[in-house]
Amino acid sequence: MRKRPRLVEGHEATMPIDKLKAPAKLHFRVIPVTRARQNCSLAWCGDTGRAVVIDPGGDIERMLLAIREEGVQVERLLITHGHPDHAGAAFDLADLLQIPIEGPHWDDMPLLARLGEVGELYGFEDCLPFRPDRWLQHGDAIAVGRQTLNVLHCPGHTPGHLAYVSQDARLAFVGDILFHGAVGATKTPQDHLQLLYSIREKLFPLGDDIVFVPGHEALSTFGEERVSNPVVSDRAAQKYHHLFAVHHSLLR
Ligand SMILES: [Zn+2]
Numbered sequence: 001m002r003k004r005p006r007l008v009e010g011h012e013a014t015m016p017i018d019k020l021k022a023p024a025k026l027h028f029r030v031i032p033v034t035r036a037r038q039n040c041s042l043a044w045c046g047d048t049g050r051a052v053v054i055d056p057g058g059d060i061e062r063m064l065l066a067i068r069e070e071g072v073q074v075e076r077l078l079i080t081h082g083h084p085d086h087a088g089a090a091f092d093l094a095d096l097l098q099i100p101i102e103g104p105h106w107d108d109m110p111l112l113a114r115l116g117e118v119g120e121l122y123g124f125e126d127c128l129p130f131r132p133d134r135w136l137q138h139g140d141a142i143a144v145g146r147q148t149l150n151v152l153h154c155p156g157h158t159p160g161h162l163a164y165v166s167q168d169a170r171l172a173f174v175g176d177i178l179f180h181g182a183v184g185a186t187k188t189p190q191d192h193l194q195l196l197y198s199i200r201e202k203l204f205p206l207g208d209d210i211v212f213v214p215g216h217e218a219l220s221t222f223g224e225e226r227v228s229n230p231v232v233s234d235r236a237a238q239k240y241h242h243l244f245a246v247h248h249s250l251l252r
């Protein structure tokens with residue numbers, strides 16, 4: 001029998017992470033947006049009310065309503081990667097709130113440039129291409145009031161995909177890198193290997209207790225995925241781990 005994830009549906013619910021045991025006061029709320037029900041997240045510092053919106057893919061009214069209801073001050077938009085369901089409304093929301101867009105990594109530049117046409121192709125309305133005010137890199141740190149989100153470059157699903165991690169709150173926003181019971185889609189075997197490397201060698205070492213918000217569907221923990229995920233569990237990884245050594249020059 002499959003074990004249930006430690007956390008179930010975080011959708012539309014405010015989840016004070018400090019109640020889960022970590023002392024840090026980073027709060028978040030997941031707002032499903034677009035027809036892909038993408039997990040846009042509003043995250044804020046409990047001390048100061050300063051906030052970020054991660055992956056404003058669409059449905060601006062829903063995002064604005066959540067911001068209003070929580071009474072927080074959004075200071076910047078953060079983007080995990082350049083797909084329309086994650087980045088489609090970034091330009092409009094940034095313009096409306098007069099705040100900067102930060103991320104993804106420069107390697108997703110071609111995706112952002114084609115956001116309008118790709119959005120149209122897949123039925124996401126009103127996606128506007130943009131150039132972020134700041135491209136982010138592995139090792140960058142983003143202040144959210146008194147809290148910090150660390151930036152990890154995790155290519156595979158897209159070349160410039162980023163994850164945002166709060167070490168103190170034991171919380172990660174991972175976009176389409178990893179899901180509960182699945183991993184992000186890739187176009188080539190090499191991209192797939194890159195993705196497995198990102199998950200196994202960059203995300204999982206952060207700790208089993210880290211709760212992650214995936215780009216779609218239910219929340220989970222890295223520990224849960226190391227046990228039960230059919231693609232990246234410790235058991236599954238026995239089959240491909242040696243490839244990381246063989247292809248080391250391709251992986252980053
Ligand atoms: Zn994606």
Ligand SMILES: [Zn+2]
Pocket residue numbers: 036038083085086176215216
């Ligand atoms: Zn997605």
